[in-house]
Structure formats: C-alpha cells, structure tokens
Amino acid sequence: xxxxxxxxxxxxxxxxxxxxxxxxxxxxxxxxxxxxxxxxxxxxxxxxxxxxxxxxxxxxxxxxxxxxxxxxxxxxxxxxxxxxxxxxxxxxxxxxxxxxxxxxxxxxxxxxxxxxxxxxxxxxxxxxxxxxxxxxxxxxxxxxxxxxxxxxxxxxxxxxxxxxxxxxxxxxxxxxxxxxxxxxxxxxxxxxxxxxxxxxxxxxxxxxxxxxxxxxxxxxxxxxxxxxxxxxxxxxxxxxxxxxxxxxxxxxxxxxxxxxxxxxxxxxxxxxxxxxxxxxxxxxxxxxxxxxxxxxxxxxxxxxxxxxxxxxxxxxxxxxxxxxxxxxxxxxxxxxxxxxxxxxxxxxxxxxxxxxxxxxxxxxxxxxxxxxxxxxxxxxxxxxxxxxxxxxxxxxxxxxxxxxxxxxxxxxxxxxxxxxxxxxxxxxxxxxxxxxxxxxxxxxxxxxxx
Amino acid sequence: xxxxxxxxxxxxxxxxxxxxxxxxxxxxxxxxxxxxxxxxxxxxxxxxxxxxxxxxxxxxxxxxxxxxxxxxxxxxxxxxxxxxxxxxxxxxxxxxxxxxxxxxxxxxxxxxxxxxxxxxxxxxxxxxxxxxxxxxxxxxxxxxxxxxxxxxxxxxxxxxxxxxxxxxxxxxxxxxxxxxxxxxxxxxxxxxxxxxxxxxxxxxxxxxxxxxxxxxxxxxxxxxxxxxxxxxxxxxxxxxxxxxxxxxxxxxxxxxxxxxxxxxxxxxxxxxxxxxxxxxxxxxxxxxxxxx
Numbered sequence: 011x012x013x014x015x016x017x018x019x020x021x022x023x024x025x026x027x028x029x030x031x032x033x034x035x036x037x038x039x040x041x042x043x044x045x046x047x048x049x050x051x052x053x054x055x056x057x058x059x060x061x062x063x064x065x066x067x068x069x070x071x072x073x074x075x076x077x078x079x080x081x082x083x084x085x086x087x088x089x090x091x092x093x094x095x096x097x098x099x100x101x102x103x104x105x106x107x108x109x110x111x112x113x114x115x116x117x118x119x120x121x122x123x124x125x126x127x128x129x130x131x132x133x134x135x136x137x138x139x140x141x142x143x144x145x146x147x148x149x150x151x152x153x154x155x156x157x158x159x160x161x162x163x164x165x166x167x168x169x170x171x172x173x174x175x176x177x178x179x180x181x182x183x184x185x186x187x188x189x190x191x192x193x194x195x196x197x198x199x200x201x202x203x204x205x206x207x208x209x210x211x212x213x214x215x216x217x218x219x220x221x222x223x224x225x226x227x228x229x230x231x232x233x234x235x236x237x238x239x240x241x242x243x244x245x246x247x248x249x250x251x252x253x254x255x256x257x258x259x260x261x262x263x264x265x266x267x268x269x270x271x272x273x274x275x276x277x278x279x280x281x282x283x284x285x286x287x288x289x290x291x292x293x294x295x296x297x298x299x300x301x302x303x304x305x306x307x308x309x310x311x312x313x314x315x316x317x318x319x320x321x322x323x324x325x326x327x328x329x330x331x332x333x334x335x336x337x338x339x340x341x342x343x344x345x346x347x348x349x350x351x352x353x354x355x356x357x358x359x360x361x362x363x364x365x366x367x368x369x370x371x372x373x374x375x376x377x378x379x380x381x382x383x384x385x386x387x388x389x390x391x392x393x394x395x396x397x398x399x400x401x402x403x404x405x406x407x408x409x410x411x412x413x414x415x416x417x418x419x420x421x422x423x424x425x426x427x428x429x430x431x432x433x434x435x436x437x438x439x440x441x442x443x444x445x446x447x448x449x450x451x452x453x454x455x456x457x458x459x460x
Numbered sequence: 461x462x463x464x465x466x467x468x469x470x471x472x473x474x475x476x477x478x479x480x481x482x483x484x485x486x487x488x489x490x491x492x493x494x495x496x497x498x499x500x501x502x503x504x505x506x507x508x509x510x511x512x513x514x515x516x517x518x519x520x521x522x523x524x525x526x527x528x529x530x531x532x533x534x535x536x537x538x539x540x541x542x543x544x545x546x547x548x549x550x551x552x553x554x555x556x557x558x559x560x561x562x563x564x565x566x567x568x569x570x571x572x573x574x575x576x577x578x579x580x581x582x583x584x585x586x587x588x589x590x591x592x593x594x595x596x597x598x599x600x601x602x603x604x605x606x607x608x609x610x611x612x613x614x615x616x617x618x619x620x621x622x623x624x625x626x627x628x629x630x631x632x633x634x635x636x637x638x639x640x641x642x643x644x645x646x647x648x649x650x651x652x653x654x655x656x657x658x659x660x661x662x663x664x665x666x667x668x669x670x671x672x673x674x675x676x677x678x679x680x681x682x683x684x685x686x687x688x689x690x691x692x693x694x695x696x697x698x699x700x701x702x703x704x705x706x707x708x709x710x711x712x713x714x715x716x717x718x719x720x721x722x723x724x725x726x727x728x729x730x731x732x733x734x735x736x737x738x739x740x741x742x743x744x745x746x747x748x749x750x751x752x
Contacts, residue, residue, distance in 0.1 A: 108599060155654035160570040163562035163657075164578075167625025170559065174622035175585055178596030250486065255479050265490035271732035272497055273682040275701060276724040279708055280500050283717075290499070294516065324493065378586075385589050387685060412589045419595050420689065432592035439587040 020125055023132035031131040038124060041131020045138050049147040054127050061120050069113050076110035079103040079188070079201055103190065103200045111181045115172070186429035192422065200426075207430045218427065221405040221414075226438070228315070229410045233383040235319050236326065241376060243323065244330025245368060248338055249360070251331075263335075266328045274325065278392040281321050282308075311407035314394050318408060322389055334372065341367050377446055381439055387412045411435040504721035510714050525722040536716065538723060540696065541703040544613065545680055548699065551617045553677040556624035560672050561665075564631030565657055569643065582626045591685075593623075598689055607690060612697040615690055620680055634668040635661065674734045681727055700727055 023031060030044030038058040043051030080101025089096045137144060145153070154162045186207060190200040213219040251262050269277065284290045285307040292304040307317045341364065349359050369376070390396060390413045396406030404422055405414045411431055418428035499516070504525055506518035529538050567575060597619060601607055606615035642664075643656050651659070662669065680687075684701030691697050698706075704723050707716040 104599065105603065108603060152652075156652040159653040159657065160566040160572050160575075163566045164574075164625075167559040167563050168578075170622035171585070171625050174597055174600065174618065175593050175626070178593040178600060179585070179588055181596045181599075182592045247489070250482055253482065255475070256482060256486070262486050262490060266493050268497060268732070269493050271735040272500075272724075272728045273678075273701075273731060275682060275684050276500070276704065276728060277496060279705070279720075280496055280724070283708065283713075284496070284499075290516075324496075328493070381587060387591065391685070412591055415589060415591055416685075419591075425595075428595075429592070432589050435589050436587055443587065 018129050018133045020128055023128045027132050028135055031135050034127060034131045038127050041127065042134060045131065045134035046144040047134060050150065057123065072109045072113045075106045080106045080199055083199060102198055107184055108181060111177060111184060115177055182429050182432060185425050186433055188426055190425045191427065192424060197423065207426045211427060211430050221403055225405050225409050225411055225414050228408065229384055232410060233380055236322050236383040237376065237380045239323060240326035240330050244327045245334060247327060248331050248335050252338060266331055269324065270328045270332065274388055275392055278389060282393050285317065308394050309398055311398055314398060314408045318389065318393055321393060325389065333375065334368065337368065337371055377443055381443060384439055385412050386410065500721050500724055503718055504725045506718050509718055525718040529719045529722045536703055536706060538703055541698050541700050544697060545699040548613055548616050549677050549680045552620040552680050553673055555621040556676040557672045559621065559624045560628055560631050563625045563628040564635055565661060567628060568632045568635035585626060594686060594689055601690065612691055612694055616687060619686055619690060631668055631672060634665060638664055671738050674738050678731055678734065681731065
C-alpha cells in the first residue's frame with residue numbers, strides 16, 4: 011500500500027498532495043516554495059506570471075483569430091484634407107496563422123511545465139514527510155554539470171530544433187488545409203478549406219493530379235536507380251581497387267575521391283554548362299564529326315532523365331567508395347576461402363557472399379541514402395532545373411517531389427499545394443522506410459551473419 | 461611452400477591479362493572522373509571569354525580571370541561575398557560543433573527519460589523534405605526582423621545552426637566506441653559528468669571533433685539554396701555560392717564564365733585540402749556509425 015501511495019504520478023499528486031502541493035495547481039511553484047526549495051518555486055511562479063501576461067496581452071487575441079484567419083481586407087480611404095488615399099491596416103492571415111501556431115506551442119509548453127512541477131512538488135512533499143534532505147538551489151545548479159548535465163547540453167539544441175524545425179513544419183502542414191495560394195489571389199487573406207487541396211492533388215484525372223502521379227513515379231524510379239546503381243557500382247569499384255593484385259591502390263582512390271572535394275554545386279553547374287546544346291561536349295562531338303546536330307541532353311525528357319542518373323553516378327560512386335572500403339575489409343576471410351574451395355567464381359562470390367554481407371551491414375546506410383535521394387534537391391535543381399517542362403504544367407519532366415515543391419512555393423506561390431506535396435512526400439518516405447526496414451535481414455534476424 | 465613459390469614466380473598468362481585489363485579499366489574511369497575537374501582549372505586560366513568553346517585546351521592562358529574576380533566590384537562583388545561567407549562559416553562552425561557534440565555525448569553517455577523520444581523525433585523529422593521547414597523558417601526569421609540588410613548574416617547563421625542537433629548520429633556512433641569503463645573510473649575518483657565530458661571524452665575524440673568542425677565550416681560555402689531563399693534580392697549579403705550561381709545566369713554568363721571557373725577553383729582549393737586532411741576521420745566516423 012505504502013509503495014502505491016509513493017508513486018510519483020500526476021494523479022497521486024492531485025489526490026494525495028498536501029495543501030502546498032495542491033496550491034501549486036493554481037499557483038505554479040507553490041509546492042516547491044513550501045517544501046524548502048524557495049528559489050526554484052519563485053522561478054517557476056515567475057514563468058507562470060509571464061505566461062499569463064503574454065496570454066492577456068496578445069495570446070487570447072491570436073487564438074481567437076485562428077479559426078477565421080482574419081477578415082478585414084486592406085482598405086483605401088480618401089482623405090479630403092491631405093488629398094491622398096490612406097491605407098488602413100488589413101489582416102494578414104499568414105502572420106495570424108504563424109502567431110497562432112506559436113501560441114499553441116507556448117500553451118503546450120506551459121501545460122508540460124505544469125505537469126512536471128506538480129510531480130516535483132509531490133516528490134518533495136514525500137521527501138519532507140520522510141525527513142530526507144532536500145537539495146539546495148546551489149546543489150541543483152551544480153547537478154546541471156553532473157547528473158543532470160544532459161539538460162544543460164541539450165537545452166539549446168532542443169530549443170533550436172523546436173523553433174526552427176518543428177514550429178515551421180507544423181506551420182507548413184497547416185497551410186495545406188488553407189486557400190493560401192496565388193490562385194484567386196489569396197496571398198494576404200486566406201481561409202481554412204479542409205481537404206480540398208489533397209483531393210485535387212490525388213485526383214488522377216485533373217491536371218494537378220496527373221502531374222503529381224507523374225512526378226511521384228519519376229521520383230521513385232530516380233531514387234531506386236540513384237541509390238542501388240551507386241551502391242553496387244561503387245562496391246564493385248571498391249572491390250577492384252582492393253584486389254590483392256591491383257597496384258597503386260592509394261592513387262586510384264585519390265583520383266575518384268578528388269571529385270568529392272570539389273563542392274557539389276560547382277561540379278554540377280559545370281556539368282550543366284558542358285552539356286548544353288552549345289556546350290563543350292556537343293561542340294567537340296560535332297567538330298569530331300561524330301554527330302551532325304547537338305544531342306538533346308536537357309531538352310528531351312528521356313535524355314534528361316538518363317543524363318541525370320549517369321551524372322549522379324559520377325557524383326555518388328566516390329562517396330560509396332569512401333564509405334564502404336573499410337567495411338569491405340571486415341568481411342571474414344574464411345567466407346571467401348571456403349567459397350573458393352568449393353569452386354565459386356568471382357561473380358558467384360560477389361552475389362552470394364559480398365553483396366548479402368554488405369546489405370546486411372549497411373542497411374541503415376542504404377535506407378538513409380534512399381531517403382536522401384528522394385529528397386535530393388541539388389542534383390535535379392542544378393542540372394536540369396526540373397526541365398523540360400510541358401506547356402501549361404508547373405512540374406517538369408525531371409522534377410522530383412522536392413524540386414516541384416520548391417517551384418510551387420518559391421516561384422509560383424501556390425503555397426497550399428506545395429504544402430500538400432510536402433506532406434505526401436513525408437508519407438511516401440515513411441512507407442518506404444518502414445517496408446524496407448521491416449523486410450531487411452538486419453531487422454528480422456540480427457545474428458544472421460554471426 | 462615450394463609449390464606456392466613456383467606458382468608465384470611463373471606468371472600465369474590469364475592472370476596477367478586480367479591484371480592489365482583491370483588497370484586499363486581503372487585508368488579509363490579515373491580519366492572520366494578527373495576530366496571535369498581538370499577542365500574547370502583550364503577554363504579558369506583561359507583568355508577567351510564566354511562559355512562556348514570549340515577546343516578542350518584554351519588557345520591562350522591568362523591570370524586575368526582571378527584578378528577580375530577579386531578586383532571588379534561593380535557588378536558582382538566577389539570579395540564582399542567571400543567575407544560574408546567567411547564570417548558566417550566561422551560562427552556556424554563553432555555553434556554547430558557545440559550543438560552536435562553536446563547532443564551526441566548526452567545521447568551516448570547519459571540515460572534520461574527523454575532520450576529515446578528524442579532519437580525517434582529526430583528520425584521522423586529527417587523524413588520531411590528539408591524544404592518544407594526552410595520556407596516557413598524564412599517567415600519566422602522575417603517576423604523577427606532578421607531578413608533585412610546586415611541582419612541577414614545573423615539569420616543565415618541561425619538557419620545553418622539551429623537544427624544541427626538532429627545530425628548527431630556519426631558523433632554518437634563515435635562516442636559509443638569509447639569504452640565506458642574509462643568514464644566510470646573517473647566518476648569513482650570523484651569527477652563530475654562535466655569533467656568527464658571536457659577532460660576525458662573530448663580529448664579522446666579529436667578525430668570526430670576535427671571532422672565536425674571542418675564539415676560544419678564547409679556547409680555555408682557549399683549551400684546555396686538556403687542562402688538564396690533567405691537573401692532574396694539583397695545582393696550585398698550574398699554568399700559565395702549564390703555569387704557563383706549568378707555568374708552562370710543568362711545576363712552574366714558571357715562576361716563571367718571564366719571568372720566562375722576561377723571562383724570555383726578558389727572555393728574548391730581550401731575545401732579539397734580540408735577534405736583530404738579529414739578523409740580518414742570521415743571513414744572512421746562512418747564505419748563507427750554503421751556499426752551502431
């Protein structure tokens with residue numbers, strides 16, 4: 011029985027707390043103040059006071075505007091005396107939404123603080139009843155550099171992630187359910203309109219839906235080619251360099267790895283200019299008399315797709331080489347010897363031993379590079395810019411979901427549709443990650459290669 | 461043993477053929493990989509302007525492209541961009557290294573309720589396209605008044621560092637490989653966690669510390685998407701990457717193409733040196749992370 015009572019839960023704190031603990035339901039920090047932790051109690055109370063001040067001064071107003079997202083348009087009033095039009099301040103739905111989201115996050119943080127301080131008060135109360143020593147404020151501060159150091163170390167990074175990643179993401183997700191778009195000029199004032207944009211994007215018969223499914227198909231094809239071709243060809247290259255008979259291993263590695271050292275946007279931009287209709291490659295091929303008209307590297311959809319995949323090999327193989335050389339050397343030599351003994355050729359050894367072993371060890375790396383390729387903005391944007399684009403479309407033939415998202419928001423200002431695309435990208439990635447991870451041998455049987 | 465020696469000495473013709481073939485193959489590939497880099501270096505010394513040439517090697521060589529890059533401030537102010545990027549890179553490097561090391565150490569060495577949640581959240585956030593947050597971040601920074609004039613530098617530093625706490629995997633993997641018994645011994649001797657972190661773990665982690673410092677220093681030099689979204693039209697705050705990108709736009713390319721090549725070489729040299737220097741740490745970090 012006694013143990014049950016001493017469990018530090020919110021329920022116990024409310025039901026079994028003494029007067030000071032109960033008081034902290036309204037006056038946060040009272041429980042600490044009453045149980046020998048005065049400084050901490052005052053600090054927590056000050057936080058509550060700041061929160062109440064914030065809510066009264068702006069918070070409630072912002073929450074109240076959130077459902078309607080602002081109504082009044084910017085007005086123009088003729089001022090007789092001055093003889094000019096005066097503009098009245100209209101509502102800006104964008105800012106209302108932003109501050110609304112921020113307010114909701116602040117409220118959530120305060121609720122969390124409330125729960126934590128209730129539990130802490132109850133814990134202190136129990137300690138007081140048992141006559142245990144209560145740590146002083148100085149001791150608490152010192153523990154931030156000892157037992158509780160994770161709080162000190164993680165505080166700033168967590169705030170950064172919360173403010174500059176989670177809040178923006180929630181904000182963008184909200185946009186998907188609004189009319190915020192250039193269409194119908196809803197750029198300053200917009201409203202919630204539920205799932206309308208999702209229906210438009212997913213509808214295969216509409217123009218938008220047709221583009222979406224096309225882009226999705228190419229995104230997945232691209233990610234598969236980019237990930238697995240790079241992986242397998244990079245591994246073969248690493249194996250060739252690692253052969254016992256290959257001379258000057260370091261030199262070969264240096265040649266390939268040199269290309270990583272050049273910033274990616276530089277090498278990609280160079281490739282793009284080299285492959286233009288009037289670029290170096292076409293000019294040289296024409297001069298040599300091999301072709302009569304320029305090859306359509308960026309102007310024909312199929313050519314552009316193949317070119318991008320090939321150039322990505324140039325970019326990606328050195329990374330694979332760099333990352334898996336070390337792991338390749340870890341493959342137990344006995345496996346190879348046994349296979350050779352049984353008369354296996356190089357191809358059999360590769361497909362029966364090297365590849366399964368590597369897949370097993372590097373599955374997390376493969377999954378993350380697959381995700382990285384689906385979100386690979388640089389290669390597409392810098393090489394083809396998503397083109398060639400059919401007349402009337404916003405998505406080009408080589409656009410990935412991310413580059414399309416960029417075009418829709420930054421260039422075209424169809425923010426709501428862009429947000430829908432972002433959410434759908436996340437859904438696709440989650441599904442792909444879960445399926446591959448669950449089917450990978452490292453998940454099913456962790457000791458398969460032991 | 462003698463049989464093996466005999467085998468080694470007598471060259472097997474098939475083996476020799478395979479060996480020659482392998483080396484030829486490697487040489488061809490190496491040429492493919494090195495040519496674009498070689499070409500950009502040649503272009504940076506080319507005297508004829510413009511991007512369209514009809515020979516691989518320039519007809520005449522000059523240093524003017526480099527001189528123009530660093531002295532012509534009228535159209536594209538490259539020296540200013542260089543300084544902007546340098547300032548941003550120094551701050552980004554220090555702050556994000558602190559963030560990554562802190563998070564990596566906490567997750568590897570400390571045990572607390574929030575730990576698993578944090579790692580799961582980091583994984584989920586990694587699945588969102590980086591762009592989605594980027595555009596909203598711009599509005600957040602704008603509402604803080606950081607997207608005008610000189611404040612753009614601060615905005616870029618914030619944008620490059622704020623979320624680096626999510627990229628802890630490699631560092632955590634490295635910390636995981638340091639035996640815990642060392643920490644435990646120090647704690648028994650009365651060291652606090654802070655002392656363990658600063659006096660024991662960090663000195664033992666020099667490779668990964670250098671790796672993190674250098675990769676975060678490079679980030680602002682090679683990122684151009686973020687810089688473009690945040691700078692918009694404020695050309696005085698452009699970073700090197702946007703400047704180089706602009707040189708290839710229609711209105712500049714004929715005048716600035718060879719300067720672009722020179723700029724690319726200028727940016728690539730320090731990065732290449734840093735990279736070759738840290739390659740070892742990169743490989744170690746990766747294999748550590750993969751081992752979990």
